[in-house]
Amino acid sequence: MKKTEMKMVIKEVLEESAHGESIVEAAIRCFDRFGVAKTTVDDIAAEAGIARATVYRTVSNRDHLYSVVSYKILGDIAAEIKPIVDRQADFSTALIRGSIESVRRFRASKVGMLLLEATGDLGVERFLIDPQSPVVNHMLLVFRETFKRAREGGALRRDLSDREAAAWIRSFIFILVLSSNLSKKEQESAIRKFLIPSLVTPP
Template identity: 30%
Template sequence: MRSATDVTIRVRPHRSRHTSARARGVGDNRAMPPNLPFTAATFIRAALDRHGPSSTTDDIGEKLLDAAVRQFETFGVTRSTMGDITQRSGLSRMTLYRRFANKQELINAVLLRESGRILAGLKQEIDRYDDVESKLTEGFLYTVETLRAHGLLNRLLESEPEVAVPYLTVRGEPLVSNSAEFLASEMASSLDDSRSHEELLVAAEVAVRLVISFVLTPSTTIDLDDPDVARDFARRHLGPQLRGQRGASDGS
């Protein structure tokens, strides 16, 4: 049985077979950073320590990432420049470029840190409960409420969906795979389950994609703003999926 410490996660850029060299970032400043290997435990521990799962975990790096988040929340990503970040942080451009070669690397680091913090909060939330059902329902409720209240995510979805949506869809592989690996590891440690890690990973990925769909397209029939409705939805629909059951049990 694999624990969170056994899972290795790699952050890698989405690359379509039809993507041109320029679109992949070859020869311009939009190139994604190299693969960053780390474990799910490291991912969570980094966030708990108020450091993101990027290669920049020092106080200066944190200050730059904090400044970037505030800048993006206020003015959006497209209108913000590297100069804006340095001015807001009170640090020099040289300091910024020593840690992030270009704006895209800075954006990637911000997204990694924010997603790491969300997973860290989720880990803390589900660890408060001993029974599987509470872990499931309260974990789902925490995730939905946290994503819906996330300042940067909401700012980008509202004013710059062309920036945010790709990271949740066509370029969302790092987010989906990291979150699914985390959830599959939690399932392995919480459930008395004979399924393989690969089978758990499939169930976890379905759950992750479901949550993302609710964030991108809020339901008009399922009021997830009501905590009791959210818990009931998780119990009836996510529970059987994550447990490998064929259907929800009546009233449970």
């Protein structure tokens, strides 16, 4: 599936399909109850109260379902993180708090972590980290006002677009998510050493 097609298909499933939202919510409950690998289409259909064929008409395959569920989970986390980021007084602090809270909340998502751990073909990892992934839209939502203030104050590098900055923040956050051995203090240290210098205008 091409990247532009993937973006549209995810949008259609969550926003335009008559059964998309119920299928995704049912899949999340089934993944939580049975695990990702053991959940079947029949399980999801029964949980959603729809026919098996309706699931197949809405999501094209298992990887597609994983991507849509991941997108939904990340969207919910982004909505929780945005007020925290918006409250920060400066760009660097917003990057630190937003990144650490994103890592904490994603790790606390049982289904999100199950999807990362259960996909042998790295499909979900590619979906989460690919620069063109629609997941970048969630980071744009979280940091839009922060980027605006940072540009007005000269803190955000002028040679970076908002989308480029959001894509890099998203990728860095998932590096931290996958680095499960890092403490909160070590996460902050990595953000200060690598993420902040890559985005902030040098003195």
